[in-house]
Amino acid sequence: MAGSTIPHEIQLKMGSARIMLKPAAPGTGIIAGGSMRAVLELSGVKDILTKSLGTSNKTNVARATVLALSQLKNPAEENARRKPAALQTGEVVTSG
Helix, strand or coil, X not given: CECCECCCCEEEEECCEEXXXXXXXXXXXXXXXXXXXXXXXXXXXXXXXXXXEECCCHHHHHHHHHHHHHCCCCHHHHHHHHCCHHHHHCCCCCCC
């Protein structure tokens, strides 16, 4: 997590449940309803904006929320993973 919110926006579709989780400014609180709010409170997220689209089935929305939270990535680790090995060692890569 990035402070009290998530590091980036994520949209997920699981079955007929579509959800959107979006980072929020500190002090915003959890803007979510029903089962999504319960999952976010238990996971420790304090500031987040959410939207549930598609189904109103609470079980499917909760499962989709858990899956979305598990797919969040740390931006610093993701950038390091994407850089070529030569750039990480400080070597200059030239083409030609």
